[in-house]
Amino acid sequence: MALVTTTEMFRKAYDGGYAIGAFNVNNMEIVQAITEACKKENSPVILQVSRGARTYANHTYLMKLVEAAVKECPDIPIALHLDHGPDFETCKSCIDGGFTSVMIDASSKPFEENIAITKEIVDYAHKYGVVVEAELGTLAGIEDEVKVSAEESSYTRPEEVEEFVTRTGCDSLAIAIGTSHGAYKFKPGTNPQLRFDVLHECEKKLPGFPIVLHGASSVPQEYVQMINEYGGNMPGALGVPEDQLREAARSAVCKINIDSDIRLAMTGTVRKYLTENPADFDPRKYLKAGRDAIEAMVRHKIVDVLGSSGKAE
Template identity: 75%
Template sequence: MPLVTSKEMFEKAYKGGYAIGAFNVNNMEIIQGITGAAADLKAPVILQVSKGARAYANRTYLMKLVEAAVIDTGLPICLHLDHGDTFELCKSCIDDGFTSVMIDASSKPFAENIALTRQVVEYAHDHGVVVEAELGTLAGIEDEVNVSAEDSSYTRPEEVQEFVEKTGCDSLAIAIGTSHGAYKFKPGTKPQLRFDVLEEVEKKLPGFPIVLHGSSSVPQEFVEKINKFGGNMPGAIGVPENQLRKAASMAVCKINIDSDLRLAMTASIREYLAEHPDHFDPRQYLKPARQAIHDMVAHKIVDVLGCDGKAF
Protein backbone atom coordinates (compact mmCIF):
# COMPACT_ATOMS: atom_id res chain seq x y z
CA MET A 1 0.00 0.00 0.00
CA PRO A 2 1.43 3.44 -0.91
CA LEU A 3 1.30 6.49 1.32
CA VAL A 4 -2.24 7.89 1.54
CA THR A 5 -3.76 11.29 2.18
CA SER A 6 -5.82 11.93 5.30
CA LYS A 7 -9.02 12.58 3.34
CA GLU A 8 -10.62 9.14 3.73
CA MET A 9 -9.20 8.78 7.25
CA PHE A 10 -10.93 11.98 8.35
CA GLU A 11 -14.23 11.15 6.67
CA LYS A 12 -14.39 7.86 8.58
CA ALA A 13 -13.19 9.46 11.82
CA TYR A 14 -15.80 12.22 11.69
CA LYS A 15 -18.61 9.75 11.13
CA GLY A 16 -17.24 7.27 13.67
CA GLY A 17 -16.62 9.71 16.51
CA TYR A 18 -12.90 9.06 16.88
CA ALA A 19 -9.64 10.79 15.89
CA ILE A 20 -6.43 9.83 14.08
CA GLY A 21 -3.15 10.19 15.93
CA ALA A 22 -0.55 12.44 14.31
CA PHE A 23 2.79 11.58 15.87
CA ASN A 24 5.98 13.53 15.25
CA VAL A 25 8.96 11.54 13.99
CA ASN A 26 12.69 12.25 14.09
CA ASN A 27 14.51 8.94 13.63
CA MET A 28 14.17 5.23 12.88
CA GLU A 29 13.32 4.07 16.40
CA ILE A 30 10.50 6.59 16.77
CA ILE A 31 9.01 5.58 13.41
CA GLN A 32 9.27 1.89 14.32
CA GLY A 33 7.70 2.40 17.73
CA ILE A 34 4.76 4.38 16.35
CA THR A 35 4.00 2.17 13.37
CA GLY A 36 4.56 -1.02 15.35
CA ALA A 37 1.87 0.00 17.83
CA ALA A 38 -0.47 1.06 15.02
CA ALA A 39 0.06 -2.26 13.23
CA ASP A 40 -0.61 -4.26 16.41
CA LEU A 41 -3.87 -2.39 16.91
CA LYS A 42 -4.81 -2.10 13.22
CA ALA A 43 -5.03 1.68 13.50
CA PRO A 44 -4.56 4.28 10.76
CA VAL A 45 -1.75 6.67 11.55
CA ILE A 46 -0.27 10.01 10.51
CA LEU A 47 3.49 10.42 10.71
CA GLN A 48 4.31 14.09 10.83
CA VAL A 49 7.58 15.85 10.28
CA SER A 50 8.52 19.33 11.44
CA LYS A 51 10.88 21.61 9.56
CA GLY A 52 13.52 20.91 12.22
CA ALA A 53 13.08 17.13 12.09
CA ARG A 54 13.39 17.16 8.31
CA ALA A 55 16.68 19.02 8.59
CA TYR A 56 17.94 16.77 11.38
CA ALA A 57 17.14 13.41 9.82
CA ASN A 58 17.92 14.41 6.21
CA ARG A 59 14.93 14.57 3.88
CA THR A 60 16.03 11.58 1.80
CA TYR A 61 16.70 9.29 4.77
CA LEU A 62 13.41 10.29 6.35
CA MET A 63 11.38 9.49 3.24
CA LYS A 64 13.00 6.07 2.95
CA LEU A 65 12.33 5.28 6.62
CA VAL A 66 8.65 6.12 6.16
CA GLU A 67 8.48 4.10 2.95
CA ALA A 68 9.99 1.16 4.86
CA ALA A 69 7.25 1.50 7.50
CA VAL A 70 4.58 1.36 4.80
CA ILE A 71 6.11 -1.82 3.35
CA ASP A 72 6.64 -3.41 6.76
CA THR A 73 3.17 -2.76 8.22
CA GLY A 74 0.85 -2.55 5.20
CA LEU A 75 -1.01 0.20 7.07
CA PRO A 76 -2.64 3.28 5.57
CA ILE A 77 -0.01 5.85 6.55
CA CYS A 78 -0.22 9.57 5.82
CA LEU A 79 3.03 11.58 5.74
CA HIS A 80 2.38 15.13 6.91
CA LEU A 81 4.43 18.32 7.20
CA ASP A 82 3.82 19.87 10.61
CA HIS A 83 3.86 23.68 10.86
CA GLY A 84 5.15 24.54 7.43
CA ASP A 85 5.88 28.26 7.55
CA THR A 86 6.48 29.10 3.88
CA PHE A 87 5.11 28.17 0.48
CA GLU A 88 8.61 27.02 -0.53
CA LEU A 89 8.84 24.51 2.35
CA CYS A 90 5.38 23.12 1.62
CA LYS A 91 6.22 22.82 -2.09
CA SER A 92 9.48 21.02 -1.32
CA CYS A 93 7.69 18.46 0.87
CA ILE A 94 4.98 17.93 -1.76
CA ASP A 95 7.65 17.40 -4.41
CA ASP A 96 9.39 14.90 -2.11
CA GLY A 97 6.27 12.76 -1.80
CA PHE A 98 4.47 14.01 1.31
CA THR A 99 0.74 13.35 1.07
CA SER A 100 -0.33 16.14 3.42
CA VAL A 101 1.13 19.51 4.41
CA MET A 102 0.28 22.15 6.97
CA ILE A 103 0.76 25.80 6.17
CA ASP A 104 0.77 27.70 9.45
CA ALA A 105 0.18 31.37 8.77
CA SER A 106 -1.84 31.82 11.96
CA SER A 107 0.48 34.56 13.24
CA LYS A 108 -0.26 36.71 10.19
CA PRO A 109 -3.26 39.01 9.72
CA PHE A 110 -6.43 37.22 8.59
CA ALA A 111 -6.18 38.32 4.94
CA GLU A 112 -2.50 37.32 4.71
CA ASN A 113 -3.26 33.95 6.27
CA ILE A 114 -5.92 33.38 3.61
CA ALA A 115 -3.63 34.43 0.75
CA LEU A 116 -0.69 32.23 1.76
CA THR A 117 -2.91 29.26 2.58
CA ARG A 118 -4.67 29.57 -0.77
CA GLN A 119 -1.31 29.59 -2.59
CA VAL A 120 -0.30 26.33 -0.88
CA VAL A 121 -3.72 24.76 -1.48
CA GLU A 122 -3.60 25.44 -5.21
CA TYR A 123 -0.18 23.79 -5.60
CA ALA A 124 -1.01 20.89 -3.27
CA HIS A 125 -4.33 20.05 -4.87
CA ASP A 126 -2.72 20.08 -8.31
CA HIS A 127 -0.46 17.29 -6.98
CA GLY A 128 -3.09 15.26 -5.12
CA VAL A 129 -1.98 16.47 -1.68
CA VAL A 130 -4.23 17.73 1.13
CA VAL A 131 -3.66 20.87 3.20
CA GLU A 132 -4.15 21.70 6.87
CA ALA A 133 -4.36 25.36 7.86
CA GLU A 134 -4.62 27.13 11.22
CA LEU A 135 -6.74 29.86 12.77
CA GLY A 136 -5.92 31.06 16.27
CA THR A 137 -2.50 30.71 17.91
CA LEU A 138 -1.37 28.21 20.54
CA ALA A 139 1.01 29.15 23.31
CA GLY A 140 4.19 27.13 23.82
CA ILE A 141 7.35 26.02 22.05
CA GLU A 142 7.80 23.35 19.38
CA ASP A 143 10.86 23.56 17.12
CA GLU A 144 10.59 26.95 15.37
CA VAL A 145 7.10 27.63 16.77
CA ASN A 146 7.41 29.88 19.85
CA VAL A 147 4.35 31.76 21.09
CA SER A 148 4.05 33.39 24.50
CA ALA A 149 0.89 32.99 26.56
CA GLU A 150 0.22 36.70 26.06
CA ASP A 151 0.33 36.33 22.28
CA SER A 152 -1.86 33.23 22.09
CA SER A 153 -5.48 33.56 21.07
CA TYR A 154 -8.54 31.35 20.77
CA THR A 155 -9.96 30.71 17.32
CA ARG A 156 -12.82 33.05 16.44
CA PRO A 157 -15.73 30.85 15.25
CA GLU A 158 -17.18 33.69 13.20
CA GLU A 159 -14.09 33.59 10.94
CA VAL A 160 -13.84 29.89 10.16
CA GLN A 161 -16.44 29.59 7.39
CA GLU A 162 -15.03 32.50 5.39
CA PHE A 163 -11.50 31.19 5.89
CA VAL A 164 -12.26 27.66 4.69
CA GLU A 165 -14.31 28.87 1.71
CA LYS A 166 -11.65 31.33 0.54
CA THR A 167 -8.66 29.02 1.05
CA GLY A 168 -10.07 25.64 0.06
CA CYS A 169 -8.10 23.96 2.87
CA ASP A 170 -8.96 20.36 3.73
CA SER A 171 -8.74 20.54 7.53
CA LEU A 172 -8.40 23.31 10.11
CA ALA A 173 -6.31 23.47 13.26
CA ILE A 174 -8.01 25.57 15.92
CA ALA A 175 -6.97 26.97 19.30
CA ILE A 176 -9.26 25.92 22.17
CA GLY A 177 -6.80 25.73 25.06
CA THR A 178 -4.10 23.23 24.14
CA SER A 179 -0.45 24.34 23.96
CA HIS A 180 2.83 23.17 22.45
CA GLY A 181 5.64 21.61 24.43
CA ALA A 182 5.93 19.87 27.81
CA TYR A 183 5.53 23.02 29.90
CA LYS A 184 1.78 23.52 29.53
CA PHE A 185 0.09 24.28 32.82
CA LYS A 186 1.48 24.69 36.33
CA PRO A 187 0.63 22.08 38.97
CA GLY A 188 -2.53 23.01 40.83
CA THR A 189 -4.25 24.41 37.76
CA LYS A 190 -7.25 22.74 36.12
CA PRO A 191 -6.84 22.85 32.34
CA GLN A 192 -10.13 23.05 30.52
CA LEU A 193 -10.56 22.94 26.76
CA ARG A 194 -13.00 25.47 25.31
CA PHE A 195 -15.65 23.10 24.07
CA ASP A 196 -17.95 26.06 23.51
CA VAL A 197 -15.54 27.29 20.82
CA LEU A 198 -15.32 23.82 19.29
CA GLU A 199 -19.11 23.51 19.23
CA GLU A 200 -19.49 26.88 17.49
CA VAL A 201 -16.84 25.93 14.92
CA GLU A 202 -18.64 22.63 14.30
CA LYS A 203 -21.90 24.52 13.66
CA LYS A 204 -20.17 26.81 11.17
CA LEU A 205 -18.39 23.92 9.42
CA PRO A 206 -20.62 20.82 9.65
CA GLY A 207 -18.77 17.67 8.63
CA PHE A 208 -15.43 19.48 8.31
CA PRO A 209 -12.38 17.90 10.00
CA ILE A 210 -10.86 19.86 12.88
CA VAL A 211 -7.31 19.43 14.23
CA LEU A 212 -5.88 19.88 17.73
CA HIS A 213 -2.20 20.71 18.16
CA GLY A 214 -0.28 20.61 21.44
CA SER A 215 -2.25 17.66 22.82
CA SER A 216 0.26 15.76 24.92
CA SER A 217 -0.77 14.87 28.47
CA VAL A 218 2.76 15.14 29.99
CA PRO A 219 2.65 12.06 32.28
CA GLN A 220 4.32 12.95 35.56
CA GLU A 221 5.80 9.45 35.88
CA PHE A 222 8.16 10.25 33.01
CA VAL A 223 9.03 13.71 34.32
CA GLU A 224 9.86 12.15 37.69
CA LYS A 225 11.93 9.41 36.09
CA ILE A 226 13.92 11.94 34.04
CA ASN A 227 14.59 13.98 37.18
CA LYS A 228 15.50 10.86 39.17
CA PHE A 229 18.26 10.07 36.72
CA GLY A 230 19.86 13.49 36.42
CA GLY A 231 17.26 15.74 34.83
CA ASN A 232 15.88 19.03 36.10
CA MET A 233 12.41 19.33 34.58
CA PRO A 234 9.82 21.40 36.45
CA GLY A 235 6.46 19.81 37.12
CA ALA A 236 3.78 20.42 34.53
CA ILE A 237 0.24 19.35 33.72
CA GLY A 238 -0.75 18.44 30.20
CA VAL A 239 -4.09 18.27 28.44
CA PRO A 240 -6.43 15.89 30.31
CA GLU A 241 -6.94 12.79 28.21
CA ASN A 242 -10.66 12.56 28.98
CA GLN A 243 -11.08 16.01 27.41
CA LEU A 244 -9.19 14.91 24.31
CA ARG A 245 -11.41 11.85 24.02
CA LYS A 246 -14.46 14.09 24.20
CA ALA A 247 -13.02 16.32 21.46
CA ALA A 248 -12.38 13.22 19.32
CA SER A 249 -16.04 12.27 19.66
CA MET A 250 -16.99 15.65 18.20
CA ALA A 251 -15.50 17.37 15.13
CA VAL A 252 -11.83 16.75 15.96
CA CYS A 253 -10.42 14.18 13.52
CA LYS A 254 -6.66 14.66 14.08
CA ILE A 255 -4.85 15.02 17.39
CA ASN A 256 -1.14 15.89 17.41
CA ILE A 257 1.11 14.20 19.98
CA ASP A 258 4.84 14.86 20.30
CA SER A 259 6.00 15.78 23.81
CA ASP A 260 4.65 12.57 25.35
CA LEU A 261 6.78 10.53 22.94
CA ARG A 262 9.88 12.56 23.75
CA LEU A 263 9.29 12.19 27.48
CA ALA A 264 8.75 8.43 27.25
CA MET A 265 11.86 7.93 25.12
CA THR A 266 14.12 10.18 27.19
CA ALA A 267 12.97 8.64 30.48
CA SER A 268 13.69 5.15 29.15
CA ILE A 269 17.18 6.06 27.94
CA ARG A 270 18.10 7.86 31.18
CA GLU A 271 16.90 4.94 33.27
CA TYR A 272 18.77 2.37 31.18
CA LEU A 273 22.09 4.25 31.21
CA ALA A 274 21.82 4.90 34.95
CA GLU A 275 21.32 1.19 35.59
CA HIS A 276 23.94 0.08 33.04
CA PRO A 277 26.68 2.76 33.15
CA ASP A 278 29.20 0.45 31.44
CA HIS A 279 27.05 -0.15 28.34
CA PHE A 280 27.91 1.82 25.23
CA ASP A 281 26.09 -0.02 22.43
CA PRO A 282 23.25 2.28 21.21
CA ARG A 283 21.12 -0.75 20.42
CA GLN A 284 21.03 -1.64 24.11
CA TYR A 285 19.37 1.59 25.21
CA LEU A 286 17.44 2.39 22.02
CA LYS A 287 15.61 -0.93 22.05
CA PRO A 288 13.74 -0.21 25.33
CA ALA A 289 13.31 3.40 24.19
CA ARG A 290 11.59 2.16 21.04
CA GLN A 291 9.35 -0.03 23.18
CA ALA A 292 8.49 2.98 25.36
CA ILE A 293 7.35 4.83 22.23
CA HIS A 294 5.32 1.77 21.18
CA ASP A 295 3.58 1.55 24.55
CA MET A 296 2.78 5.26 24.67
CA VAL A 297 1.30 5.23 21.15
CA ALA A 298 -0.73 2.10 21.90
CA HIS A 299 -2.21 3.80 24.96
CA LYS A 300 -3.11 6.90 22.95
CA ILE A 301 -4.72 4.86 20.15
CA VAL A 302 -6.95 2.88 22.50
CA ASP A 303 -7.69 5.22 25.38
CA VAL A 304 -7.59 8.69 23.81
CA LEU A 305 -8.11 8.49 20.05
CA GLY A 306 -10.39 5.47 19.81
CA CYS A 307 -9.06 4.54 16.36
CA ASP A 308 -7.96 0.97 17.11
CA GLY A 309 -9.32 -1.46 14.52
CA LYS A 310 -10.12 1.38 12.08
CA ALA A 311 -7.23 0.96 9.62
CA PHE A 312 -9.15 -0.95 6.95
Protein backbone atom coordinates in the same frame (compact mmCIF):
# COMPACT_ATOMS: atom_id res chain seq x y z
CA MET B 1 -0.37 -0.11 0.45
CA ALA B 2 1.19 3.17 -0.69
CA LEU B 3 1.13 6.36 1.35
CA VAL B 4 -2.36 7.83 1.48
CA THR B 5 -3.84 11.26 2.05
CA THR B 6 -5.91 12.01 5.14
CA THR B 7 -9.15 12.51 3.22
CA GLU B 8 -10.62 9.04 3.72
CA MET B 9 -9.10 8.74 7.19
CA PHE B 10 -10.85 11.91 8.33
CA ARG B 11 -14.19 11.01 6.77
CA LYS B 12 -14.27 7.73 8.66
CA ALA B 13 -13.00 9.33 11.86
CA TYR B 14 -15.64 12.07 11.74
CA ASP B 15 -18.44 9.60 11.18
CA GLY B 16 -17.04 7.12 13.71
CA GLY B 17 -16.40 9.46 16.62
CA TYR B 18 -12.66 8.91 16.89
CA ALA B 19 -9.47 10.74 15.89
CA ILE B 20 -6.30 9.82 14.03
CA GLY B 21 -3.04 10.20 15.91
CA ALA B 22 -0.50 12.46 14.23
CA PHE B 23 2.85 11.51 15.75
CA ASN B 24 6.04 13.46 15.07
CA VAL B 25 8.97 11.44 13.78
CA ASN B 26 12.69 12.24 13.81
CA ASN B 27 14.59 8.95 13.56
CA MET B 28 14.33 5.23 12.83
CA GLU B 29 13.37 4.12 16.34
CA ILE B 30 10.46 6.56 16.55
CA VAL B 31 9.12 5.54 13.13
CA GLN B 32 9.43 1.85 14.03
CA ALA B 33 7.74 2.25 17.42
CA ILE B 34 4.77 4.23 16.11
CA THR B 35 4.05 2.02 13.13
CA GLU B 36 4.52 -1.22 15.10
CA ALA B 37 2.00 0.06 17.65
CA CYS B 38 -0.44 0.90 14.86
CA LYS B 39 0.04 -2.52 13.28
CA LYS B 40 -0.72 -4.26 16.58
CA GLU B 41 -3.76 -2.06 17.19
CA ASN B 42 -4.89 -2.08 13.53
CA SER B 43 -5.04 1.70 13.53
CA PRO B 44 -4.50 4.26 10.75
CA VAL B 45 -1.79 6.81 11.48
CA ILE B 46 -0.31 10.11 10.39
CA LEU B 47 3.46 10.35 10.56
CA GLN B 48 4.32 14.02 10.69
CA VAL B 49 7.59 15.80 10.17
CA SER B 50 8.48 19.31 11.29
CA ARG B 51 10.93 21.62 9.60
CA GLY B 52 13.29 20.91 12.51
CA ALA B 53 13.04 17.17 11.88
CA ARG B 54 13.88 17.65 8.21
CA THR B 55 16.90 19.72 9.21
CA TYR B 56 18.00 17.11 11.74
CA ALA B 57 17.43 13.90 9.81
CA ASN B 58 17.43 15.04 6.16
CA HIS B 59 14.41 14.76 3.88
CA THR B 60 15.78 11.77 1.98
CA TYR B 61 16.50 9.71 5.10
CA LEU B 62 13.05 10.45 6.50
CA MET B 63 11.36 9.47 3.24
CA LYS B 64 13.22 6.15 3.14
CA LEU B 65 12.31 5.42 6.77
CA VAL B 66 8.65 6.08 6.01
CA GLU B 67 8.84 3.98 2.83
CA ALA B 68 10.20 1.13 4.94
CA ALA B 69 7.34 1.54 7.42
CA VAL B 70 4.78 1.38 4.60
CA LYS B 71 6.40 -1.82 3.34
CA GLU B 72 6.48 -3.39 6.82
CA CYS B 73 2.86 -2.38 7.58
CA PRO B 74 1.04 -2.99 4.29
CA ASP B 75 -2.42 -3.13 5.87
CA ILE B 76 -2.16 0.13 7.82
CA PRO B 77 -3.15 3.42 6.15
CA ILE B 78 -0.21 5.80 6.64
CA ALA B 79 -0.19 9.47 5.68
CA LEU B 80 2.98 11.58 5.66
CA HIS B 81 2.37 15.14 6.82
CA LEU B 82 4.41 18.33 7.12
CA ASP B 83 3.84 19.84 10.56
CA HIS B 84 3.87 23.65 10.81
CA GLY B 85 5.09 24.47 7.35
CA PRO B 86 6.33 28.06 7.69
CA ASP B 87 6.23 29.17 4.05
CA PHE B 88 5.43 28.27 0.45
CA GLU B 89 8.95 27.00 -0.29
CA THR B 90 8.94 24.46 2.55
CA CYS B 91 5.47 23.20 1.66
CA LYS B 92 6.38 22.97 -2.03
CA SER B 93 9.53 21.00 -1.21
CA CYS B 94 7.51 18.47 0.77
CA ILE B 95 4.77 18.22 -1.85
CA ASP B 96 7.35 17.68 -4.58
CA GLY B 97 9.26 15.30 -2.33
CA GLY B 98 6.47 12.78 -1.70
CA PHE B 99 4.46 14.02 1.27
CA THR B 100 0.72 13.37 1.02
CA SER B 101 -0.34 16.19 3.35
CA VAL B 102 1.11 19.55 4.39
CA MET B 103 0.26 22.15 6.97
CA ILE B 104 0.79 25.80 6.21
CA ASP B 105 0.90 27.74 9.46
CA ALA B 106 0.20 31.40 8.80
CA SER B 107 -1.84 31.72 12.01
CA SER B 108 0.39 34.50 13.33
CA LYS B 109 -0.49 36.67 10.32
CA PRO B 110 -3.54 38.94 10.00
CA PHE B 111 -6.69 37.19 8.80
CA GLU B 112 -6.49 38.33 5.17
CA GLU B 113 -2.80 37.50 4.92
CA ASN B 114 -3.41 34.06 6.43
CA ILE B 115 -6.06 33.45 3.77
CA ALA B 116 -3.79 34.56 0.93
CA ILE B 117 -0.83 32.44 2.07
CA THR B 118 -2.98 29.39 2.71
CA LYS B 119 -4.76 29.64 -0.64
CA GLU B 120 -1.44 29.77 -2.48
CA ILE B 121 -0.42 26.47 -0.85
CA VAL B 122 -3.84 24.89 -1.49
CA ASP B 123 -3.77 25.82 -5.15
CA TYR B 124 -0.35 24.21 -5.59
CA ALA B 125 -0.96 21.14 -3.41
CA HIS B 126 -4.29 20.20 -4.94
CA LYS B 127 -2.74 20.03 -8.40
CA TYR B 128 -0.71 17.07 -7.12
CA GLY B 129 -3.40 15.40 -5.03
CA VAL B 130 -1.91 16.59 -1.73
CA VAL B 131 -4.19 17.84 1.05
CA VAL B 132 -3.64 20.96 3.14
CA GLU B 133 -4.15 21.74 6.81
CA ALA B 134 -4.35 25.38 7.89
CA GLU B 135 -4.66 27.10 11.26
CA LEU B 136 -6.81 29.84 12.77
CA GLY B 137 -6.00 31.08 16.24
CA THR B 138 -2.55 30.87 17.79
CA LEU B 139 -1.31 28.28 20.27
CA ALA B 140 1.19 29.24 22.95
CA GLY B 141 4.25 27.15 23.79
CA ILE B 142 7.62 26.04 22.50
CA GLU B 143 8.29 22.96 20.38
CA ASP B 144 10.86 22.71 17.60
CA GLU B 145 10.48 25.85 15.46
CA VAL B 146 7.24 26.96 17.17
CA LYS B 147 7.77 29.64 19.82
CA VAL B 148 4.70 31.63 20.90
CA SER B 149 4.31 33.43 24.22
CA ALA B 150 1.09 33.33 26.22
CA GLU B 151 0.57 37.00 25.40
CA GLU B 152 0.76 36.26 21.66
CA SER B 153 -1.66 33.31 21.77
CA SER B 154 -5.34 33.65 20.92
CA TYR B 155 -8.39 31.41 20.75
CA THR B 156 -9.93 30.70 17.37
CA ARG B 157 -12.86 32.96 16.57
CA PRO B 158 -15.72 30.69 15.41
CA GLU B 159 -17.27 33.51 13.39
CA GLU B 160 -14.22 33.44 11.08
CA VAL B 161 -13.88 29.74 10.32
CA GLU B 162 -16.51 29.35 7.59
CA GLU B 163 -15.18 32.27 5.58
CA PHE B 164 -11.59 31.07 6.03
CA VAL B 165 -12.29 27.52 4.84
CA THR B 166 -14.46 28.68 1.94
CA ARG B 167 -11.95 31.21 0.65
CA THR B 168 -8.83 29.07 1.08
CA GLY B 169 -10.18 25.65 0.10
CA CYS B 170 -8.13 24.00 2.87
CA ASP B 171 -8.95 20.38 3.71
CA SER B 172 -8.73 20.54 7.51
CA LEU B 173 -8.41 23.28 10.10
CA ALA B 174 -6.35 23.46 13.27
CA ILE B 175 -8.03 25.56 15.94
CA ALA B 176 -6.90 26.98 19.27
CA ILE B 177 -9.07 25.93 22.22
CA GLY B 178 -6.51 25.94 25.04
CA THR B 179 -3.94 23.33 24.04
CA SER B 180 -0.33 24.49 23.66
CA HIS B 181 2.99 23.26 22.38
CA GLY B 182 5.67 21.62 24.52
CA ALA B 183 5.65 20.02 27.96
CA TYR B 184 4.64 23.08 30.03
CA LYS B 185 1.08 23.65 28.89
CA PHE B 186 -0.48 24.75 32.17
CA LYS B 187 0.77 26.18 35.45
CA PRO B 188 1.17 23.65 38.30
CA GLY B 189 -1.84 23.58 40.59
CA THR B 190 -4.26 24.73 37.91
CA ASN B 191 -7.22 22.75 36.62
CA PRO B 192 -6.66 22.51 32.84
CA GLN B 193 -9.83 23.02 30.83
CA LEU B 194 -10.15 23.08 27.06
CA ARG B 195 -12.61 25.53 25.51
CA PHE B 196 -15.20 23.08 24.25
CA ASP B 197 -17.57 25.98 23.65
CA VAL B 198 -15.19 27.27 20.98
CA LEU B 199 -14.82 23.79 19.48
CA HIS B 200 -18.56 23.20 19.28
CA GLU B 201 -19.20 26.63 17.74
CA CYS B 202 -16.61 25.87 15.06
CA GLU B 203 -18.25 22.48 14.55
CA LYS B 204 -21.61 24.15 13.95
CA LYS B 205 -20.10 26.56 11.45
CA LEU B 206 -18.34 23.74 9.55
CA PRO B 207 -20.60 20.66 9.61
CA GLY B 208 -18.75 17.53 8.48
CA PHE B 209 -15.41 19.34 8.27
CA PRO B 210 -12.33 17.85 10.01
CA ILE B 211 -10.87 19.84 12.91
CA VAL B 212 -7.30 19.40 14.20
CA LEU B 213 -5.84 19.84 17.69
CA HIS B 214 -2.19 20.79 17.98
CA GLY B 215 -0.23 20.75 21.24
CA ALA B 216 -2.26 17.83 22.55
CA SER B 217 0.28 15.82 24.51
CA SER B 218 -0.77 14.87 28.03
CA VAL B 219 2.74 14.93 29.54
CA PRO B 220 2.43 11.67 31.54
CA GLN B 221 3.66 12.36 35.04
CA GLU B 222 5.31 8.95 35.40
CA TYR B 223 7.78 9.92 32.68
CA VAL B 224 8.30 13.42 34.05
CA GLN B 225 9.07 11.80 37.42
CA MET B 226 11.37 9.26 35.75
CA ILE B 227 13.31 11.99 33.96
CA ASN B 228 13.69 14.00 37.14
CA GLU B 229 14.67 10.93 39.17
CA TYR B 230 17.40 9.96 36.72
CA GLY B 231 19.17 13.28 36.36
CA GLY B 232 16.71 15.44 34.43
CA ASN B 233 15.21 18.78 35.37
CA MET B 234 11.57 19.21 34.35
CA PRO B 235 9.75 20.77 37.31
CA GLY B 236 6.13 21.66 36.71
CA ALA B 237 5.67 19.94 33.33
CA LEU B 238 1.92 19.51 32.79
CA GLY B 239 -0.20 18.53 29.79
CA VAL B 240 -3.77 18.19 28.54
CA PRO B 241 -5.95 15.73 30.50
CA GLU B 242 -6.58 12.64 28.40
CA ASP B 243 -10.29 12.50 29.18
CA GLN B 244 -10.71 15.91 27.55
CA LEU B 245 -8.85 14.76 24.47
CA ARG B 246 -11.07 11.69 24.25
CA GLU B 247 -14.12 13.95 24.44
CA ALA B 248 -12.69 16.09 21.64
CA ALA B 249 -12.08 12.99 19.52
CA ARG B 250 -15.79 12.15 19.72
CA SER B 251 -16.63 15.48 18.09
CA ALA B 252 -15.37 17.04 14.86
CA VAL B 253 -11.73 16.64 15.91
CA CYS B 254 -10.32 14.09 13.46
CA LYS B 255 -6.58 14.63 14.04
CA ILE B 256 -4.76 14.98 17.35
CA ASN B 257 -1.07 15.89 17.34
CA ILE B 258 1.20 14.13 19.84
CA ASP B 259 4.93 14.84 20.11
CA SER B 260 6.05 15.69 23.66
CA ASP B 261 4.69 12.45 25.10
CA ILE B 262 6.89 10.47 22.70
CA ARG B 263 9.94 12.51 23.66
CA LEU B 264 9.22 12.04 27.35
CA ALA B 265 8.76 8.27 27.02
CA MET B 266 12.02 7.83 25.14
CA THR B 267 14.08 10.25 27.24
CA GLY B 268 12.87 8.94 30.59
CA THR B 269 13.42 5.33 29.60
CA VAL B 270 16.88 5.95 28.14
CA ARG B 271 17.94 7.92 31.23
CA LYS B 272 16.75 5.10 33.48
CA TYR B 273 18.44 2.42 31.39
CA LEU B 274 21.80 4.17 31.31
CA THR B 275 21.71 4.85 35.04
CA GLU B 276 20.90 1.24 35.85
CA ASN B 277 23.35 -0.17 33.29
CA PRO B 278 26.40 2.11 33.53
CA ALA B 279 28.71 -0.34 31.77
CA ASP B 280 26.56 -0.54 28.62
CA PHE B 281 27.64 1.57 25.67
CA ASP B 282 25.76 -0.17 22.87
CA PRO B 283 23.17 2.31 21.50
CA ARG B 284 21.02 -0.59 20.33
CA LYS B 285 20.30 -1.55 23.92
CA TYR B 286 19.17 1.79 25.30
CA LEU B 287 17.50 2.88 22.07
CA LYS B 288 15.56 -0.40 22.00
CA ALA B 289 14.33 0.35 25.52
CA GLY B 290 13.28 3.81 24.37
CA ARG B 291 11.61 2.39 21.28
CA ASP B 292 9.61 -0.09 23.37
CA ALA B 293 8.45 2.73 25.64
CA ILE B 294 7.22 4.76 22.66
CA GLU B 295 5.38 1.76 21.26
CA ALA B 296 3.57 1.25 24.57
CA MET B 297 2.75 4.97 24.73
CA VAL B 298 1.30 5.01 21.20
CA ARG B 299 -0.78 1.89 21.81
CA HIS B 300 -2.22 3.53 24.92
CA LYS B 301 -3.08 6.68 22.98
CA ILE B 302 -4.75 4.68 20.20
CA VAL B 303 -6.92 2.69 22.59
CA ASP B 304 -7.69 5.14 25.41
CA VAL B 305 -7.45 8.61 23.88
CA LEU B 306 -7.93 8.49 20.12
CA GLY B 307 -10.37 5.57 19.92
CA SER B 308 -8.83 4.47 16.60
CA SER B 309 -7.99 0.86 17.50
CA GLY B 310 -9.37 -1.53 14.89
CA LYS B 311 -10.23 1.28 12.46
CA ALA B 312 -7.68 0.43 9.73
CA GLU B 313 -10.17 -1.19 7.38
